[in-house]
Amino acid sequence: MKIHIGQVHVLGLILLIILLNACVGSEPNDPYPPEEGNQSVLYESFSERPKHMDPAVAYSSNEYAFIAQIYEPPFQYHYLKRPYELTPLTATDMPEIEYLNAKGEKLASTANDSDIAYTDYLIKIQSGIRYQPHPALAKNTQGEYAYHHLTGAQIDKLGTLQDLPETGSRELTAEDYVYQIKRLAHPKIQSPIAELMKNYIVGFDEFSKQVANKQKFEIRNVPMTGVTALDRYQYRIRIKGKYPQFIFWLAMPFFSPMPWEADVFYEQPGLNDKNITLDWFPIGTGPYLLAENNPNRRMILLRNPLFHHEAYPSEGEPGDKEKGLLADAGKPLPFIDKVVYMLEKETIPYWNKFLQGYYDASGIASDNFDQAIQFTGSGVATLTDTMKEKGIQLETAVTTSIFYLGFNMLDPTVGGDSEKARKLRQAIAIAVDYEEYIAIFANGRGVAAQGLIPPGIYGYAEGKEGINPYVYDWVNGKASAPANAPYLHPVGKAQRKSIEVAKQLMAEAGYPGGIDPKTKQALILYFDTTAVSVDDRPRMNWYRKQFEKLGIKLVIRGTDYNRFQQKMRDGNAQIFFWGWNADYPDPENFFFLLYGPNAKVAHGGENAGNYQNAEFDRLFEQMRNMANGEQRYRLIQQMQELVRRDAPWVFGFHPKSFSLYHGWYKNLKPNLMANNQLKYTRIDKAERAEKRAEWNKPVFWPLLAALAVFVLLLIPAVQAYRRRIRETIQ
Secondary structure, three states: OOOOHHHHHHHHHHHHHHHHHHHOOOOOOOOOOHHHOOOOEEEEEEOOOOOOOOOOOOOOHHHHHHHHHHOOOOEEEOOOOOOOOEEEOOEOOOOEEEEEOOOOOEEOOOOOHHHOOEEEEEEEEOOOOEOOOEHHHOEOOOOOEOOOOOOHHHHHHOOOHHHOOOOEOOEOOHHHHHHHHHHHHOOOOOOOOHHHHHOOEOOHHHHHHHOOOOOHHHHHHOOEOOEEEEEOOEEEEEEEOOOOOHHHHOOOHHHOOOOHHHHHHHOOOOOHHHOOOOOOOOOOOOOEEEEEEEOOOEEEEEEOOOOOOOEOOOOOOOOOOOOOOOOOOOOEOOOOOEEEEEEOOOHHHHHHHHHOOOOOEEOOOHHHHHHHEEEOOOOOEEEOHHHHHOOOEEEEEEOOEEEEEEEOOOOOOOOOOOHHHHHHHHHHHHHOOHHHHHHHHOOOOEEEOOOOOOOOOOOOOOOHHHOOOOOEEEEOOOOEOOOOOOOOEOOOEEEEOOHHHHHHHHHHOOOHHHEEOOOOEEOEEEEEEOOOOHHHHHHHHHHHHHHHOOOOEEEEEEOOHHHHHHHHHHOOOOEEEEEEEOOOOOOHHHHHHHOHHHEHHHHOOOEOOOOOOHHHHHHHHHHOOOOOOHHHHHHHHHHHHHHHHHOOEEEEEEEEEEEEEOOOEEOOOOOOOOOOHHHHOEEOHHHHHHHHHHHOOOOOHHHHHHHHHHHHHHHHHHHHHHHHHHHHHO
């Protein structure tokens, strides 16, 4: 067949038309199916598979990101109000609380703590709430459970839970909440809060021992003294003594309901080998259900078709209405129909997809920080012009966490309550410049801690009253506050004391110039850490330099995590770095980290530094059961003063979260306590589609240029071919 030059041009034109038509109507780089383009879909990512979906076991943030959308404890945190406030979720009201003496007789609400032997929480749940459709609840025409007696042959054919075609549902009952608490006590489940709950829930420990050899589902008919279903919609939890913070646990996934049918179904032999387990396929009453669990690619949440009625909040904080946070007040939740979580292990591809509009939200990795964030002259973080042009929103919040440098108070050099050791610790607290640490290693994402309590937790004080006077001076102003307000409004700032002050403390402690009088050499201190990788070296060198300011030689003792844990349990570490994230928004959850009876060596508790101070312990015991108010606030300040003076920790910093959201992401308000925020999120689909099309317009000139080059290169080849044909014919 002969190919003419004109035909070459025609072929090139046909190729161009095909390329152009392929790109019309959608972005050529869109990673999602075209039918999702205008749906109410939220696009998120995850970097590692959540290990547990069983609410009795799950206890990490990447697990809560999923299960808090699926399971519903009786209470939740109000999405908009601050300070954080508990509200009913599946409960009809907040619990009725009754105090009892040792004989079981009711006491007045004003009874002395010493007279209270038990506290009853009476919880009534809403009727009509139903579980998501699930095979464990499916029944046949005879009313029997369809999949509770699967044969080996049936199980062999299963690849995933979806291979069971029938699903069912039933109403949520109070007994389901009771059953879940029993599951927390079952030794085979190994709940991380089981040991703690033994101290509070009446009969928990005895029940745990009684059911040790039973299957999970067999505990259903075994009674637990302190937990009882009073009727179909009401149950009672009885705890030992008075523990007001227990209410916060009732807002955590641990206390979500579990149908007994789930354990019967999942305990069938052979299903575990197929990864058909509760840890893989949850079952709850929440707004979403897990439709796809493919941790090597994606995970998908779908709206629960049987979700009960819940409305978006109609009130919040002052200013929320002006920010548009009450525009959806009273509307039914959730707003999103589908959530797609894509596996993204690398930050650069994830970041690029966010900028293209293919992810709706993003954190900020260190590599991308300068591209997204700039600091004003006063140190305020703002978006760069590039981010502003895209309409991206920046949300920052100081987390309810603290990272600290701890001293082992049992150590003969840095520990103890002597004035010598106290001044040594105070000098180190001044020298270790955490403002510098935050700037170097956290891109400015943190706030230097002034005491135990993070911002946002009751008892935290701003301004002059809130600083650590042993480490900082208050300069350029003073602080004041209304008489009835626990939060102070700063006028001025805290400034770290000079290194000369720290050196003077070293001299007063008996280490002038950092010299140990026993050895006549530099004082040697030991920092025990699990930071042993190459990436950790800059931080370890930084710590050495901080101690060198005082003439102290800091020796880094790196070890693996298990060995480090053993050192801490045995009290063999001298200085260590640790952190704590609030389980609930109450100062008790931080002060207990320094409570004497919680010492790690003596009692195996969370007091990692083994701090002992009788006055602190006395104030803690008085403060922990009090209602928030002026008296409790003042006790908190007294406790802060004690630990600032004794310096069992170098109060490090409270991390600050920086998150980016596209302009189409609505109802955006950071909530550091709630994990079930997804149901409040709304996406402006039209705006997203418009921006995606704008940001991902195909650029055709490279294709045209390449095609032109191709044609030019093809012409000589065709001409040469035609000459050979003519020569052959001749």
